Amino acid sequence: MLGVRLLVLSVVCVVLMVVDARFDTLKPVRSQLGLVLTPFYWLADLPVRTWQRATEQLSSSTSLAAENEKLKAEALLMQRRLQKLAMLTEQNVRLRELLNSAALVDDKVIVGELIGLDPNPFTHRILIDKGERDGVFVGQPVLDASGLMGQVVEVMPYASRVLLLTDVTHSIPVQVNRNGLRAIAVGTGSPDYLELRHVAETADIKEGDLLVSSGLGQRFPSGYPVAQVTEVVRGSGQPFSIVRATPTAMLNRSRYLLLVFSDSRTPEQRATDAAEAQVTADREAAEVQPAPAEPAAEPQAPAAEPESTEQQP
Template identity: 45%
Template sequence: MKFIFAEGPSQGARVIGAMILSILLMVMDHRFHQTETLRSALTVFTYPIQYLAEVPSNIGRLVTEILQTRSDLQQSNDLLRKDNLKLKARLQQVEALQAENERLRDLLGSAYKIGNRVLVAELSAMDLDPFRQQIVIDKGSRSGVFEGQAVLDAHAVMGQVIHVSPLNATVLLITDVEHALPVQVLRNGLRTIAVGSGRIDQLDMPYLPNNADIRPDDLLVTSGLGGKFPPGYPVARVTDVKREPGKPFATVLARPLAQLDRTREALLVWEVSIPPEFPEEELAPQTDADKTGTEEAAP
């Protein structure tokens, strides 16, 4: 038997109400950051689910490694041994250059600071949105990670932390369309801005005039401006320069040097100091030169 009057709001009214509630929550989160505490609390409960989702891929990778042949492992060990020898030779040169740099700085009477404290983190997930270039690492606020912190891999700059929860953090890659990074050309010191293009293998530099001294194969490094990234870290290498008459700016493209689509580990960098809550035991060991430089830099 049908009722004469419908009970409760109609389906259309419910849908409209849900849409309005969703828009209000998005505005509160994006503009006023009212749900940061709730989001951080929810990530604690969703972390086991995220960990379980990674279990099949981890098991598959483990089985693949076990099934590798003995000859492949021997060949890999030989290559690693040769690379290790090359790196040791380069390390000797780096130590000599650091010692020479220290003597020159002492002559100039400037404060000396060597190296940056770093923390190794592993990638636990990546954003599946094709319009976003983000990854998730397994270190969070409990390890001292903070928003705006620089993230690198073994080759170059990867991006910066944009959201932190107790157990993990979200990193915005330098190729995201919302990311802009102050860089300079290593060859001549020309400063510019590298902007993400949305492609994992391309950066744009839209603010260089047509007569700018930049050419293909130029190396781009961080300039240190803005205070987010330490200066001197590799970022990208210029791949294409197009100058069209009548246009004020040249079209300059570059390829990131970091392996954004295949790396498994990342380095979190502290350039000057460590947040008070950061656990000392997780830091890379500090040398005597680091301590001396810190004391000299202190007022």
């Protein structure tokens, strides 16, 4: 009897997995289950937080003072870099104004925290503590302090799943920061590197080049670090060069993440949309204004009937 129950439960599990993989029927159920399981993720993470707080409280005053001095020095260095970045940002704004194009100076972000990992070894996904109630949406870019990490692929009320750049199903348009060369970086299933597809053997790319998001595809904002080229193999018998790059984001170590809210349109698209909106507004304003009244026409006398020219026989 116990074996029959096990067989029935196994068949039910297989059917549910097939339905979940092929259809969207169980998506609302999975969303509600995510809402129910979110407190369990918090409870599972509670011992780690408790241990970290206890370790911080037991730290000696000498180590804390040394760390404080070190952080002060790093803060001064970061303030100096921020001053340079502020100056460069202002110069960029002035140049864009000269070019008559709108500039998105800063992106709105919210801070999220890692609360879980996907147990499937063949996918690279993580769970964060921000969901639909926080304005998170599917396709939203996610990054850490070092670069882009991936994008949101599933949103629940209080949590979301993020697909990392290194997943085999993920790809992102990038460009070489040194010369603007465009390419597509795809995940390899390994957390250590990405691969660039369809790079010609004569392309100007070399080890050490920084790859940044190009903004093509209107999914990721442009200019964020993605990876650094670590290997370029030419003349390997393949039609294209083999290019591998290491992600700049700390995919296996970052705990606090940033979710980016930005306008992914290019300056040209924003200018075009603004022009179309202005034309529409002008047209609506013209329809609202009454047309000028035309002067009344003077009454005309009726035309005289022509005399009959028939002759009597």
